[in-house]
Amino acid sequence: MARKYFGTDGIRGRVGEGVITPDFMLRLGYAAGKVFGEMAADKRAGRPSILIGKDTRVSGYMFEAALEAGLISAGVDVGLLGPMPTPAIAYLTQTFHASAGIVISASHNPYQDNGIKFFGAEGSKLPDRLEQQIEAALEEPMTTAPDLGKAWRIDDAAARYIEFCKASAPWGFSLEGLKVVLDCANGATYHIAPKVFRELGAEVSSIGVSPDGVNINLECGSTKPQRLQQAVREEGADLGIAFDGDGDRVLFVDRNGELVDGDQLLFLIAIHRHQFLGGCSGVVGTLMSNYGFELALGELQIPFARAKVGDRYVLEKMYANGWKLGGESSGHIICADATTTGDGIISALQVLRAVCDFGEPLEQLKGRMKMLPQHMINVRLAHRDGVLDHGDVKAAVGAAETELAGRGRVLLRPSGTEPLIRVMVEGEDSVQVEELAGQISAVVERVGNA
Known part of the structure; x- marks a missing residue:
């Protein structure tokens, strides 16, 4: 139906x-x-x-x-x-x-x-x-x-959930000595997240904790991290953590004010499990996960699979593969051995466990994974029927993949709401990636507007 x-x-x-x-x-x-x-x-x-x-x-x-x-x-x-x-x-x-x-x-x-x-x-x-x-x-x-x-x-309800979040970390886990700035997006974590991190010993400064009904996600939170980046630099914090309005996504900012996205955070959780918790059985990403994430996991022989964009599809593939870890570059991360759905606070604690156990600052630890340049072009079309199966489009994609020589990838994805096809190319050379994306987009536009 x-x-x-x-x-x-x-x-x-x-x-x-x-x-x-x-x-x-x-x-x-x-x-x-x-x-x-x-x-x-x-x-x-x-x-x-x-x-x-x-x-x-x-x-x-x-x-x-x-x-x-x-x-x-x-x-x-x-x-x-x-x-x-x-x-x-x-x-x-x-x-x-x-x-x-x-x-x-x-x-x-x-x-x-x-x-x-x-x-x-x-x-x-x-x-x-x-x-x-x-x-x-x-x-x-x-x-x-x-x-x-x-x-x-x-x-x-709030007290129960705060204790649940704290219990997702091992007994005795402490954030003492860590200075953290939290951005709660004037959303649902405003009265939860600061208490969790303070009660675990962190020195906490908070922004986005004054909701008035209309300022949720307004120039704050994980979709607008600029205020957090500035606050981390100005306060000399060790790192910053940004949630979205309903608290199921999280992004980090390192002490230099640089954003750390969901792919990087998921990688840190995976390598922590790989080294300290007896191994990581596998990780599910999405079609949009950075190719550098896949390569970095491959070097550690951690299996990786891609699902369609959307946490429903990530979770389905996790269950199908019997894996406990998955997520999206947006910061929607699922740790299935800790909770049943994406949870920004619990995911943040898993990242902080990695930072503490490796004994390295976030800006150094994230360097274990190299993010590859990614370029996306939205091609607006008169029609999308048959475009992806057209011989000229397939030939353009094939030529680009040959040029990337196994060190990059090409993805063509129709928009679910607009008459667009998104052309995305990833690789090690940013100039090459941009040129290939432009070449494929030109073919897609010609075919789709013929």
């Missing part, structure tokens, strides 16, 4: 447009409650409960109330978590043995956007089957269950 509402990362859009409205959220809450209620009845498990958490967008209050009303009308109990990182909802859903968890967030997007993401009872994203059942229930009329649900607020 084709999906009408759910995308690969839940339901997302501009508030007040499309389905991102209070009326839709009311119906979505009822539909989800009906599906999970029927599942509980089949298992004779009693009345189900569903947790709701959100980031700091002003629209979150409105959607929280609408979802709560819909769930209660379907006979489901509701636990309200308040502003919490997305991975915290995944963890707390398991902790409270809830039937599901709902996150109200649009992640790294501006405050005008919002969205919904579901986690199942195990703290993982819902399988397609359940999302399809919820979509089907959305088409049915709402009624009121004879036994209405009840709502309660979980006041110790």
Whole structure:
């Protein structure tokens, strides 16, 4: 069945447009409650409960109330978590043995956007089957269950999650002597991350910890790290850590103010496991992961596989390969032996374990992996049908791959939302990479606009 509402990362859009409205959220809450209620009845498990958490967008209050009303009308109990990182909802859903968890967030997007993401009872994203059942229930009329649900607020949610994050590091792990600047993006980690790192002994300075409902991700956080880079340099900090609005992504800044992206962080976690924790079985990246990452892992004989872009696909390939580590260059990193989903705080602690155990500053440690020059061109086309299979395009790609001689790669990827084909070339020589990307783009543009 084709999906009408759910995308690969839940339901997302501009508030007040499309389905991102209070009326839709009311119906979505009822539909989800009906599906999970029927599942509980089949298992004779009693009345189900569903947790709701959100980031700091002003629209979150409105959607929280609408979802709560819909769930209660379907006979489901509701636990309200308040502003919490997305991975915290995944963890707390398991902790409270809830039937599901709902996150109200649009992640790294501006405050005008919002969205919904579901986690199942195990703290993982819902399988397609359940999302399809919820979509089907959305088409049915709402009624009121004879036994209405009840709502309660979980006041110790933040404290529980803080202890969970700290427990992801080994007993006795200490950040004493480390000076860190945190950028919480005025988002869901604002009241969580500073406490985690302080309680582990770090000297912490924080920015992006004053949410007002409209400043989430505004010139701050992992998508806008310039303020953090400046703060690290000005304060003479050892490093900086930037989260996105819902706390499932993380990027670092070294003491020189240089950005350390998700590929580099994932590599540091992998080599730490390889050297100190008995080995790293393998790492999943994406089609966009830097080729230098793949080469560096290969030199250590750590297996590497690429998934489609999106944490859902990364996690699927991790499970398929039986591996515990994967992620994206955006900083969405999954440590499956520590948590069930991407978690910025836990991933940051894994990186800091590497820094501490290797005994090297971040700016030195990251040099163990050489990032290769990457050049991307977005080619806008009149049509995309058959372009990637066209003989001239294939020939241009083949010629570029021959010239790269196994020390680079070519990727052509259609945009999911625009009439574009993204042409990306990586290699050791930045001039060569840019020239090859231009040559292939010219062929793609000619074929696609013929």
